[in-house]
Amino acid sequence: MGLWARRTRACSKRRPGSSKCDSQFFHAGLVAATFLILLGLSLLYLPDPLALEPATAAPEVTLLIWTHPFGRKRPLPDCLVRYGVDGCVLTDDPRAYASADGVLVHHRDVVGGNAELPPEVGRPSGQKWIWLNYESPSHTPSLWRLEGRFNLTMSYRTDSDIFLPYGYLVLKHGSGQLLSEPSRTSRPGFVAWVVSNWVDSQARVAFYYQLSQYIQVDVFGRAGRSIPEGSGSVVQLVKHYHFYLALENSQHRDYITEKLWNAVLAGAVPVVLGPSRKNYERFLPPEAFIHVDDFPSVKALARYLAELRRDPARLQGHLRWRTGYGLRQPTFWGEHYCTACRVLRKNLGHTQVVHNLTGWFES
Known part of the structure; x- marks a missing residue:
């Protein structure tokens, strides 16, 4: 503050x-500052959220959009055509849960009662749950309910696992x-x-x-x-x-x-x-x-x-x-889905759990 x-x-x-x-x-x-721009950087002192990864032999991944943010359903984009993100399949069909590599969950819809968290029963081994939130901590209630449930975070914060700000130069x-x-x-x-x-x-x-x-x-x-x-x-x-x-x-x-x-x-x-x-x-x-x-x-x-x-x-x-x-200015929410899918593909095989979601996000 x-x-x-x-x-x-x-x-x-x-x-x-x-x-x-x-x-x-x-x-x-x-604040007096010397402003340095290094050739090739997309952001000012920030990680580049859309820097494309070198071509790899990583398999195609499926990202399940568990909740359309704020309950407003929108068509899902073709990530390759729209954003140059290869190897990503987006779906909002809950029947794909058992085979999805990742599940994207919007915070407000879960804590607001519009949706339940994905079921633990039948969760595939290695499936990553991604916590999605673009509200400030002042407007992000009940974080305690989600402790230890997610594997990756996605928000405007630069230290998110998946970082995509509201805008950048x-x-x-x-x-x-x-x-x-x-x-x-x-x-x-x-x-x-x-x-x-x-x-x-x-x-x-x-x-x-x-x-x-x-x-x-x-x-x-x-x-x-x-x-x-x-x-x-x-x-x-x-x-x-x-x-x-x-x-x-x-x-x-x-x-x-x-x-x-x-x-x-x-x-x-x-x-x-x-x-x-x-x-x-x-x-x-x-x-x-x-x-x-x-x-x-x-x-x-x-x-x-x-x-x-x-x-x-x-x-x-x-x-x-x-x-x-x-x-x-990233387009809500299609660009966010494709960015999350790109990072998900990069992190296949890695296992991690967000143990202190509240402490991190409110810091």
């Missing part, structure tokens, strides 16, 4: 914008949506925030209340104005703004969601509330975002945003990095 979010808890019941509360947001320091010559240095003249808007799940106890809501005391923030989504017709998506809307509030619903290690990547794709400078600046810098160059912990107070942050808006040359300092990169 970031410095701002920790101090927000103590201020959550006070009037937003009060001097007593505002003064508690101490300067976390802008690739070098310009790689596969991804190319980024460019956007024009600022076509952006009449100042700061936007799209939010659908408004909870007053969340740090991001307290942050918004305070920021809006000093500058105009246009709020869209179920908790604000409707996204204008013709915008087509959040990205199209944000293209009309200089800054976007990429505020996570909770602050945890590596929990950096599509909120950040929507801003990046739209060419807006993201103002982030989530894990630490150091954590974000594993995914982005340090100048690519503005962290709320960079400032001694919300008022100071608001002043900085206003200054940037009036000074296009300084604002471009947060955007020039874009010309060297593309953006990859």
Whole structure:
């Protein structure tokens, strides 16, 4: 949890914008970092989730999708055609359980009562159960129920057995949506925030209340104005703004969601509330975002945003990095299935059990 979010808890019941509360947001320091890109790396200081393995004689494997996430059934992709992943057969037919090499189980569906865990009786020797979850620890209940049941983990966390984030940068010559240095003249808007799940106890809501005391923030989504017709998506809307509030619903290690990547794709400078600046810098160059912990107070942050808006040359300092990169945003959930299947094939013959799922994921 970031410095701002920790101090927000103590201020959550006070009037937003009060001097007593505002003064508690101490300067976390802008981390000075030398940003090195080694030729051939796809991610910034991260393992490459989609690096294809060299061709091997490994046998074809079958991955059973035990639960379609959140109960929404979708067609299963051809992994070779869509993602270049060979030797993988996907199925959601439970009758394949007795012969499947792996079983992918979505956490929320099991603990929420929409599905039961696969049966231990009749489980083939060597079959691997894969725990799938893309919610933060704050929204991942009942982990204790699953201790010692799984063999592999799959999530946004970089230390997962199967790592696939919400988004990541690739070098310009790689596969991804190319980024460019956007024009600022076509952006009449100042700061936007799209939010659908408004909870007053969340740090991001307290942050918004305070920021809006000093500058105009246009709020869209179920908790604000409707996204204008013709915008087509959040990205199209944000293209009309200089800054976007990429505020996570909770602050945890590596929990950096599509909120950040929507801003990046739209060419807006993201103002982030989530894990630490150091954590974000594993995914982005340090100048690519503005962290709320960079400032001694919300008022100071608001002043900085206003200054940037009036000074296009300084604002471009947060955007020039874009010309060297593309953006990859994995498609939910087909790409996740194929990535899991690729790692499953690589791990045939290896036996392991996740003994401390709770301790790991909540760390």
